[in-house]
Amino acid sequence: MNVQEKINSFKEALSVFGVNENTLTEQEKKDLDEKGFVVFENLIDEKWLKELQEKYNDLVEIEGAEAGTEVHQEAGTRRLSNLMNKGEVFDGCYTHPKVLASIYHIIKRDFKVSAMNGRDAVKGHGLQALHEDWNDSFFEEGVMEKDGDYRNPDDPFNVAISLWMLDDFKEDNGATRVVPGTHLKKAPQFYLKDRMADHPEQVLVTGKAGTVAVMNSHLWHGGTNNLTGESRRVLHPYYVAREFKQQQDQRQYITKETYDRISPAARYLLDVEGAF
Template identity: 40%
Template structure:
């Protein structure tokens, strides 16, 4: 997925807007993000390989509930599904999930996920929350990074992504491929490969059961593969950006009153609303 506008902008709120009592540190405290949530191995993997897989992170009943809600949304929205952000040929997408059920809130407020985001980005906000389901024999993507503004040096990262697996990721149903360590290389796949849709000699498939959480540096080379089996392979994408960047989906513009009514001030800070 290619996401952000990739043009840095000044923090868009004028003085006096928002909630001046909440800053990043306070939001992290309120959401339970503590310094001991990430163990040494998780930090090592995020730093060195650029991704980490946490198997069966969600219980099966929560996975089933998320699946059911997405099915409802796909039916209800029909051809409009995904249009708040983008449509991708060969896939079924739902976007703006922040406003489509409290059930999705854990995907942008879970303390362990936010600890990972903060470790990589420092000051951050949610850029978008969406789902992706490749259709039978579709879904192949070129290797890409989620930032088009050039390849930053380590320590100056701009984006972070996460996959919440709602189906098993197998080698035949469109599992995401990644190139370990590529976030450190300082260039994009399109500048290094004659054909970014072709296999890379160092790529690995993310193979994990439903309910797993995959956290990864958004500058890591990655891409969906073809769903050869035609079986289900649905995932949620909680995508974050540095707080100084534009969001893929302007959360303040799309925020619904009923959404804001149930969100804590800390969660609203993560959304920048």
């Protein structure tokens, strides 16, 4: 198929990026179904990894106090946002076939890119409350249930995320913690009084630089403290079922330069067709 042709369906877009029924192994699918996450080692080759590391550092330096403001800033971390508009080097992150196949396996219907952010906790910081990435604002500390939308265990999954490790994720430098299987439950606010505390069943998602993890975003998860001060840069291409709003309105932020550079299939994933 000519990638310059207009994309008319979600399945067409996935096909352009090489996603098919054999993109994931049966074990990878099982991990997503049962644990709620899967880890792909060495998904980023050495050259690309170096380019991503350098671009990340350049953006942090250039943007300074404004870094991350398009979506979110967080005390004790270096945050970046709107990365799909900040360099060709990021194009392959939100379009990688292994990632897209995993996201589709989780959400099981048409989806779109919600945002692509970066995060790097500095020494002594990075601990987050266990949470899911779905309407977390409907909950408050100490409140077990509040009016508003939240996902029930029998509802479809709406969000999923990938973690592109630009540095080694270690047990002591702020690796992400997850509680396997909790994507099959309600949000942690319904069960836990102290979401900052260690959970008896939590595990740390560790890996060498170049590793990519894909996670059901309804899985209970959160960052941990960076005890060593070693760099722990990560990119977060984040996806949402196509009927919902994006975390970052891609049509509002898309630049003409980006729009002209990327393929119609990528425009479809960003939901920006016809923006120019």
